[in-house]
Amino acid sequence: MALLDIIEAPHPILSARAREVTDDEFGPALIQLLADMTETMYAAPGVGLAAPQVSDSRRILVADPGFEDDEGKTKKGVELVAMVNPVIVERSRDRINWEESCLSVPEFYVDVARSKEIVVEWRDGAGQPQRKTFSDFAAVVLQHELDHLDGVTLLDKSSLLKRSRYIKKQAKRAKTGGR
Numbered sequence: 335m336a337l338l339d340i341i342e343a344p345h346p347i348l349s350a351r352a353r354e355v356t357d358d359e360f361g362p363a364l365i366q367l368l369a370d371m372t373e374t375m376y377a378a379p380g381v382g383l384a385a386p387q388v389s390d391s392r393r394i395l396v397a398d399p400g401f402e403d404d405e406g407k408t409k410k411g412v413e414l415v416a417m418v419n420p421v422i423v424e425r426s427r428d429r430i431n432w433e434e435s436c437l438s439v440p441e442f443y444v445d446v447a448r449s450k451e452i453v454v455e456w457r458d459g460a461g462q463p464q465r466k467t468f469s470d471f472a473a474v475v476l477q478h479e480l481d482h483l484d485g486v487t488l489l490d491k492s493s494l495l496k497r498s499r500y501i502k503k504q505a506k507r508a509k510t511g512g513r
């Protein structure tokens with residue numbers, strides 16, 4: 335197991351559409367990547383992580399909407415999913431609003447409206463097809479991670495003013511080499 339580096343927006347990999355994982359890529363190396371991404375997500379700590387966030391521009395994500403870092407409250411692993419080539423095949427007309435944050439857009443919070451319920455089809459690391467319905471917070475987390483696979487981050491969901499403020503702050507951080 336290994337912790338991976340999480341890149342921060344703005345970054346060309348985070349703005350690119352990730353490619354599909356091909357049949358010959360399923361197997362031990364992909365399963366290892368999913369394990370490393372899961373470990374990286376928990377360490378951050380976060381409830382979701384998409385491969386572009388660790389500089390791998392493929393359609394891969396991990397999520398554990400039940401994970402909370404608060405001691406004693408955590409349901410770590412209960413709702414954990416590791417998805418390869420995930421696709422939303424159905425979505426509810428009902429919407430849910432949530433103030434979202436992102437490991438790749440530090441200290442940035444945006445209220446986003448999403449589908450309240452979605453059905454996702456994906457393949458696991460061994461290539462087996464999976465299908466599941468996700469509601470409420472789990473649906474929010476998965477739609478956020480799926481956005482990453484299309485090169486969409488919270489920056490794209492915010493106002494121009496808020497975005498330019500963030501980009502200025504990030505440029506300053508890069509120059510001084512810290513927060």
Ligand SMILES: [Zn+2]
Nearest residue numbers: 435436437438
């Ligand atoms: Zn994110």
